[in-house]
Amino acid sequence: MEGVKHMIAVASGKGGVGKSTVTANLALALSAEGYRVGVLDADIYGPSQAQMLGVKEGERPQTEGDQAFYPLKAHGLQAMSIAFLIDHKEPMVWRGPMVVGAFQQLLNQTLWDNLDFLLIDMPPGTGDIQLTLSQKVPVSGAVIVTTPQDIALLDARKGIEMFRKVNVPVLGVVENMSLYHCENCGHEAPIFGEGGGERIAEEYDTQMLGRLPLSLSIREFADSGRPSVIAEPDSSVSQTFARIARQVADSMDQAPGEGPSISFSE
Incomplete structure (x- = not known):
């Protein structure tokens, strides 16, 4: 795509696993590494990036004639x-x-405008949007977000299988809500189970990019429009996102604009 070197789909087979939170923080972590980064909210029914990125209600993008929009800055x-x-x-x-x-x-x-990475916050599932994206543009890779529980892993497998069918590389798995961390006493508990993200990464021969805790602060910062990476840049959560960002960047080819070839069969 014109103006974009690498497109990364952030996806899950299931809603409610924190995909949009991961997208916003990963984009900010890549930006902190010096890359030019954009975010496209592909969830038409339930868009959330406007609030997560702190875009004021009623703010509209400028247009170029009747056919194009300029992205908002956040x-x-x-x-x-x-x-x-x-x-x-x-x-x-x-x-x-x-x-x-x-x-x-x-x-x-x-x-x-001259992006190194465009992160696409995908809707849950494996439907029209996912297929359209794979058909229309060269997607450089996909990041799969899941929680450790078995029900979420069932749907995450479907997401991985879908990207494999259309020849989009799965860059790795992010396990969200892997541990509950009490803000008061520091106690930790694996409320949603343990090791799910690692098992699915091993099953599909991809890498475990990182684990994120079930933390009150992550939710509060996302709701306020200042995600963890900029609200608490020195926190352990932000450092985890920084490590994930470096792995995603390292997995891209150095040649700009190259993506996998897309093939379909009946």
Whole structure:
């Protein structure tokens, strides 16, 4: 895509595992490493990046004629979301083709400015948006977000299998909510189980990028529009995101703009 070197899909087979939180913090961690980074919120029905990145309600992107948008700027990132174009209380009561059309417009009509990485916050599942993304653009890789519990792993497997079918490399797995950390006493407990992310990474011959705790501060910072990486840059959570960012960056080819070839069969 014009203006973008590498596109990274941040995905999960299941909702509620913290995919959007990981996307925002990973983008900020890559930015802190010196890369030019953008975020595309591909969840048309339930966009959340506007709030997570602290974009004010009612702020709209500037347009170039009738055919293109300039991304909004947030914490040094370039960002685009359907939430920037509609009232925040308005539900998207749309059928699949309308959703795909809106996603394609956001993807293709945004004037990204010389990005090293465009992180795409994918909706849950393996449906229209995922297939459209794989067909239309060269995706450099996918990061899979899951929780340790077996139910989440069932859906994460489907997400990995989908990307493998369309020849998109899975860069690794991020295990979110791996431990509950009490802010008061420091006690830790594996509420959602243990080792799930590691098992699925081993099963699919990919790497475990990092584990994140179930922490009150992560949720509070995301809700406030200042994710952990910028709110507490020296915290253990931010350091984990920094390590994940370095692994993602290291896994990319040095040649800009190269991506996997996409092939489909009946």
